[in-house]
Amino acid sequence: MITVEHVSFAFPDGPPVLRDVSLRVRDHDRIVLLGTNGSGKSTLLKILNGLLYPTEGTYRYRDQVITAHTLRDAAFARRFRRQVVYLFQSPDAMLFNPTVGDEIAFGVRQLGLADIDDRVHGWAERLGIEHLLSRPPFHLSGGEKQKVCLAALLSLEPSVLLLDEPTAQLDPRSTGWLVDFLGDLEVTTIVSTHNLSLAAELGERTWILSEDHRLIFDGELGEALKDRDLLLQANLMHAHRHRHYHIHDWD
Amino acid sequence: MHIPDGFISPKVYVPAYAGAFALWAWGLRRMRVRLREETIPLLAVLTALVFVLMTIALPFPGGTTIHATGVALLAVLFGVWTSFLATTLVLLMQALLLGAGGITALPINALAIGLLGATAAVAGYRCLRGWNETAALVAAGWLSVVLPAGVVALTLGIQPLIAHAPDGTPRFFPFGLEVTLPAVVLPHLVVGVGEGLLTLFVYRLVGRWVRG
């Protein structure tokens, strides 16, 4: 479904953010994108969402190369943006409609469907935010805002859901809720995180980006979590002087 | 420059609205041509920025504090139209969120501060930067405060002339230019210095990376 071939990325006059990354995604994959801060996780996700374009290499979605040029085709852009959606790390960046209901309806309206209200209520209910529909999103809690964003994105019935560090700002209860919710979804998910203890609950496969911005692992998550040297190399784990290794839960 | 509603005659604020609407529409179109997609988010963010910057208190000799507007900074960094639209939105939000009211003064403040102030700032900056950039930035800030003060003084000062009862008693603001000009402009000559300094300092810190 998705192929990334030898993709590199750097901002103009900037240092490399991704180096020679190649990977594939199949339908219904649940992938965890691991990497320390600055390794290029957000950038990779943005490339997958067609917000940034590779400076080298190609990104193909369902055999269509994604570039600024191909996305200029309005019909294709619509299809692509419906099928591949992105939950930004900061929900504030995503909210721009005056009420929660409007925010969810925004996506549904773009589909040109007739039963907008039903869909909005349906998704609000599934996310447990029906009581917030007429409220403006500004003063909601972080977890609530995130649910609003999820409802808005999922109402498009996408094929691929990209999530950028979704648990970074959440309290433990909301994190637990999110893990369960994502587990029940029938969508291909790619979740980025630097929290190893959560990783196992977010997917079966993993990609690990090194501090050097290269893909140093692509395979079973279970295997990766057992490979201490790999995790140390990727700065996902640290070693104390006590000479034993353990994983901390930091958030 | 918070003038409560009721001191300015519709003979002034209605045409001001008409003119302002035309300029807002024009300004938005110009911005869209230049910025395309980023127009709305950038304008909204700059509005928020100006709104919050206006709450920063700058200490002044004598134990008082003044508040800067950031209009000159915005104008020099992003252009006159961006500054005009952002200032208008700030005035709108202040009217809606803080002290409701000021709806009759809004077009005058928007045109005076957001358009004229911004234009004066950019003009002053461009004229002087060849000679001395520091002076240019301070001048930009100063002009962005003093000229609008003059316009507001003018607006208030002409009320007795244009809107009065047949027997000559005023109906709106009762004092003429001989009072309003010194009363409004003089204090702003001083406030302008604070604005100029703020413009200078913040520009030095952000200017290069914004324009790049």
Added chain:
Amino acid sequence: MRDRIFLGLYLLWVVLLTSIHDVRFLGTAVVAVLLLSGRRAPGLLRRALGTFLWFNLAVTLAYLLSTLVRGNTSWSFVALINLRVAALTFSAFWITSRINILSALSFSPTLVYLLTIAYSQIITLRRVLLNSREALRSRTLGPLGFGDLYRHRAGVGAFLFGRGLRDATEITQAMRSRGFFDDHR
């Protein structure tokens, strides 16, 4: 729809209040708005007075001083100007508490998006500002000189700028990601 109509009526009301120069009319208007606010009247009165009391007092006193000396005081003007300002300010407070501004402005989606994003950013940036103020307080051992204070303000201003611009880019990407710009092409 209802909010839009109310907004339109309010604007007409404003023009009316500034065009009818009759003390009885304005006095009635003031009373009417206060009555309409019912239980909220005392709060409305207090907050609204706060915005114009000093200015009006200053103008009124200055007017009285200058005209009593010349003997051409128009008491009806004094009543007129103060009642008009009161009527307008009370009305403004009343309308903003009664209608949903964003819904009233929905005839312009651009304006609604602008105000929504701006408001959201104001909350974010205000938090940053508050944190920086507290940080300064926690690091300051004694009174600071002007130089330090201005440098701090400028530093905060610059930080807010950077933060704001970065957020603008994120917001643009988020909107693009949701197809906002595809529709408006």
